[in-house]
Amino acid sequence: MFLDPVARLRRFNRAVTREAGALDLSFLGRGRPLGTVRVLVMVRPEGTDVALIRDRLGLDSGLMSRFLRSLEREGLIETATDPADRRRRIARLTPAGEAELAAYDAIGHARAARLIARAGSRADEMVAAMDLIATLLNRAQLDLRPADPDSPEILACWRGYVAELVARVPGARPELFPVPDPGADSYRPPHGRSFVAWSDDLPVGCVSLRPLASGGAEVKRLWVHDSARGQGLARRLMTQIEEEARTMGHTTLKLDTNSALSEAIALYRATGWTDISPYTGPPADVWMGKTL
């Protein structure tokens, strides 16, 4: 390549900052200075600590105070002293503030949609590229959180998981993986567990645990979004689910998988899983177990 990677990143940066007006949250266009709006969008409806906002935005306390007064005068927020520490103040959105925030959100949404439309036939690829970049830039902040097995994020991960199996495992067809029964209890406490890994607000990985009638539990649906691979996330998910299984009192774990999923199998072997005798049918062709 003609340009070295650094030059290419800087070219990317020029392109992105040139679009800054279209890309950003659209602070402008509603007759309010940028600083004020930056504060406004950080105020949660249920109330946010003023010091937290100041810290996040790196503002001087005097300036922050003025922004708050200005938003208060407009009737967009209310402030009250923190009952726990009466030096501190808490800012809360008023209904008018929520409406104003929604208006900013709508502008940002419209601009984003227009930008995607500009990519034309390659919009999907562009968004995938954005996922990758955002995930890599956010890599330090991959959060593992428990999830309800019927939640939209679990369903999204499920679809990614099935797409992966269909693409890589010979003989795996979508019909073999019906959408999981809503309301089923086996992947939900107290019987089982489900976890989702988040990068910002994008779910990028999952893993579940369910009890087995024969005793012990089974690890299911380990999946990592393409944009989040190569960062040890699968290992973190497995560590998490094994830890959960241990605290639930299980001593033996099982899983089934397919030999086409070589990285997953390598991870299992590297973390103490060993081959066991088959306990399910195709498309599984590898069965492993671990004693906790």
Next chain:
Amino acid sequence: MFLDPVARLRRFNRAVTREAGALDLSFLGRGRPLGTVRVLVMVRPEGTDVALIRDRLGLDSGLMSRFLRSLEREGLIETATDPADRRRRIARLTPAGEAELAAYDAIGHARAARLIARAGSRADEMVAAMDLIATLLNRAQLDLRPADPDSPEILACWRGYVAELVARVPGARPELFPVPDPGADSYRPPHGRSFVAWSDDLPVGCVSLRPLASGGAEVKRLWVHDSARGQGLARRLMTQIEEEARTMGHTTLKLDTNSALSEAIALYRATGWTDISPYTGPPADVWMGKTL
């Protein structure tokens, strides 16, 4: 996918703007206000029209004038009236200005390198994703410019072209495509022509024309970078090179290609090229001609 494309773009935007300090050209950190630096980086060492800078940055003429005075006071630029139109002024970097610009460049370069390092094993993919996004955002500004056949940009395109052939054409091995002889005249005026398509400063496509001993000319090395496909660039390159051939007085054009390159062949057919009898050997297996 859980998030719709717009939400994913906005997530991308959050990630990128959070890195703004690291991503931008590092205007800050050398004790000079942003506006001044924006002007400074637009001044070319050989001299730039002041009106051009003002237009690109969207500045008021009064403000622009003050920025110029400030940079002049610092000894970073010199201004002179344009001999062609003595109302206009031309700004030129002084040696001190070039040094200062180099310092800004070094800061930006270091920050970009650090950011790429953070992507770890997926740095290559991240940079490719950035290429795609930057090219799509810049899609309106794809410039076709003549190039010297020995220039680094043509060499970069050549490598992309060969990589493409090796990947897609059965039997095409890198040895079949030695690096073109430097100093050869057939792809350079007055005998031939070479064009490069630029997206900002990344070469994203090329095409060449060379004379044939049998009369007429041959179109060679049509290639478009992956990030720039789907935007009609190949068609623009072909239109350009055919136009050049016409003004050079050629009336017949030829080219050889391979049936694996189906989009290219479809383009040729759609623009009036027809099959002709073979005039070269493997890996070519399709030969086409066009009468101007």
Next chain:
DNA sequence: TTTAATATCTGACTAATGTCAGAAAAGTTG
């Protein structure tokens, strides 16, 4: 040649942002 348009420059002005010092109130530590 007269008139109009263009490019730059200067001065006056405003808005937005940021900095600093200190006051007031509340909490923490000895």
Next chain:
DNA sequence: CAACTTTTCTGACATTAGTCAGATATTAAA
């Protein structure tokens, strides 16, 4: 309790960015 720290608030001030109305020199059009 006294001494100190932390959080917020206010006033004074500086810097940056941007707008507007001429003034001046030059070029283009009638």
